[in-house]
Amino acid sequence: MPEFLQFAFSGLTVGAVYALVALGFTPIYNASDVINFAQGEFVMLGGMTTVFLGLAGVPLPLAACLAVVVTVAVGLALHRFAIEPARGASAVALIMITIGASIFLRGAAQVVFDKRFHSLPPWIGGDAIRVGGATILPQSLVVLGGAVVIVVLLWAFIERTLIGKAMVATAANELAARLVGIDTRRIVGLSFAISAAIGAVAGILISPITLTSYDVGTLLALKGFAAAMLGGIGSAVGAVVGGLLLGLLEAFAAGYVSSQYKDAVAFLVILIVLLAIPRGLFGRASVERV
Amino acid sequence: MLSVEDVRSGYGRIEALHGVSINIAAGEIVTLLGANGAGKTTLIRAICGVQPISAGRIRFENRQLEDLPAHARVALGIAQVPEGRQVFAPLSVEDNLKLGAWTRRDANLVAELASIYELFPMLAANRHISAGMLSGGQQQMLAIGRALMAKPRLLLLDEPSMGLAPILVEQILDVVRGLKQAGLTVLLVEQNARAALAIADRGYVVETGRIATSGSAAQLLADDRVQAAYLGV
Ligand SMILES: Nc1ncnc2c1ncn2[C@@H]1O[C@H](COP(=O)(O)OP(=O)(O)OP(=O)(O)O)[C@@H](O)[C@H]1O
Ligand SMILES: [Mg+2]
Numbered sequence: 001m002p003e004f005l006q007f008a009f010s011g012l013t014v015g016a017v018y019a020l021v022a023l024g025f026t027p028i029y030n031a032s033d034v035i036n037f038a039q040g041e042f043v044m045l046g047g048m049t050t051v052f053l054g055l056a057g058v059p060l061p062l063a064a065c066l067a068v069v070v071t072v073a074v075g076l077a078l079h080r081f082a083i084e085p086a087r088g089a090s091a092v093a094l095i096m097i098t099i100g101a102s103i104f105l106r107g108a109a110q111v112v113f114d115k116r117f118h119s120l121p122p123w124i125g126g127d128a129i130r131v132g133g134a135t136i137l138p139q140s141l142v143v144l145g146g147a148v149v150i151v152v153l154l155w156a157f158i159e160r161t162l163i164g165k166a167m168v169a170t171a172a173n174e175l176a177a178r179l180v181g182i183d184t185r186r187i188v189g190l191s192f193a194i195s196a197a198i199g200a201v202a203g204i205l206i207s208p209i210t211l212t213s214y215d216v217g218t219l220l221a222l223k224g225f226a227a228a229m230l231g232g233i234g235s236a237v238g239a240v241v242g243g244l245l246l247g248l249l250e251a252f253a254a255g256y257v258s259s260q261y262k263d264a265v266a267f268l269v270i271l272i273v274l275l276a277i278p279r280g281l282f283g284r285a286s287v288e289r290v
Numbered sequence: 291m292l293s294v295e296d297v298r299s300g301y302g303r304i305e306a307l308h309g310v311s312i313n314i315a316a317g318e319i320v321t322l323l324g325a326n327g328a329g330k331t332t333l334i335r336a337i338c339g340v341q342p343i344s345a346g347r348i349r350f351e352n353r354q355l356e357d358l359p360a361h362a363r364v365a366l367g368i369a370q371v372p373e374g375r376q377v378f379a380p381l382s383v384e385d386n387l388k389l390g391a392w393t394r395r396d397a398n399l400v401a402e403l404a405s406i407y408e409l410f411p412m413l414a415a416n417r418h419i420s421a422g423m424l425s426g427g428q429q430q431m432l433a434i435g436r437a438l439m440a441k442p443r444l445l446l447l448d449e450p451s452m453g454l455a456p457i458l459v460e461q462i463l464d465v466v467r468g469l470k471q472a473g474l475t476v477l478l479v480e481q482n483a484r485a486a487l488a489i490a491d492r493g494y495v496v497e498t499g500r501i502a503t504s505g506s507a508a509q510l511l512a513d514d515r516v517q518a519a520y521l522g523v
Contacts, residue, residue, distance in 0.1 A: 169378040176376040181364030181393035
């Protein structure tokens, strides 16, 4: 029993990480139908910028805030210089552009930062919490809490602000959005800024657990993408549920089968979701009536 | 109020408008008649800035529009009810209306919302329902209400009665007539040429990307060719 509980806790810890990464996909996807494969690099930039500003003597809380600002600037630049010039291209072409951007950002990070692994101290320290013979670190709860806060903020933004609704409108019908006077280019730009900010926060919160380096983005984006697919891409709640489920699946597969198969779980999930429930668990149902 | 001069526009390398000129004076209802594929929608889209033009000039109240993006033209007072309604399906009726007033989002919208609900009571009853769930007629009313929320001075209507029951068509044309009385200028594209000419002051006949004829509504109603081609006489 303690063994089961311990697997569950480590699953939730990893799952919370995936949930945070998966959440970053939602704003861009919702505003423009683009799956941003540079999302993992936003996560890397959040963590690595904080680490390096910290090494340069900047107090860590300030370094973390600056890291969010830097990552948002990179997100806006990605939109302005890579996505915007390809306006009107197919979603597949835009996805290819984000893959290119991801490779570029990884290369740039290798030069600007370094190739080593780095860690951040936990944002909330203290001893591991014991429950029924198993333990969980306070930092895991911070990551989980971060995911919940982001879900609530995203929900409030979409449901309670007119700009949030303009974002939904732009995604639902770009032409009609332009005809009511929405500058749809800026709305999509805003979605890149929000996704970048979520990615950076994710990187800052998870680095104490996962460590960070210039190339952590690739695997994280893959896991986050699998989680988002499982939950239903575009749904914030789905991202969190999908992330936690994927984390638990991985932990139990590693615990009861073999840790060699851990990473294969994500691929399996992608395959099964694509074949069986392409919309995911919480994917948006179409409300169109024709 | 609006003058379109020698506008050319197309899709890819195929030109759909071969130099079109029209004028609309303040307070008029002007209608565009023409067969399927004549270029009416293309012209309306060009006026709104969602369709690029390759030549010509478009002037609205002494402002050149050619270089203005679509959203800036809405702010100047041009609103369109697009062909096929194009409501924001996942959003509620009320959110659709609020977004209609996007260019005036600092204004107090309570009074405007109330006036739209007075014009279309069925929208009030469904204000919290997703627009995608409405019937075709209700969506059309929502699309008109949404355009009015922008407080336009020029309203462009692209086939507002398409696919609607005759009683709804009548109702929508009544609304258009009422808008003119309230001082709005209207450019109306309508399949039902007889109904359109009944409420219009003037009209243009568009044929394969050119203006074929124009004149007052009475002149067009009496025109032999218009009668044969569009009035089924
Ligand atoms: N998206 C498009 N891509 C390519 N060609 C188009 C497109 N839309 C319209 N066309 C072409 O441009 C020409 C003008 O079309 P337009 O839609 O402006 O006509 P219309 O007068 O509005 O017709 P309808 O009465 O059917 O609405 C037609 O020949 C049409 O085939
Ligand atoms: Mg048309």
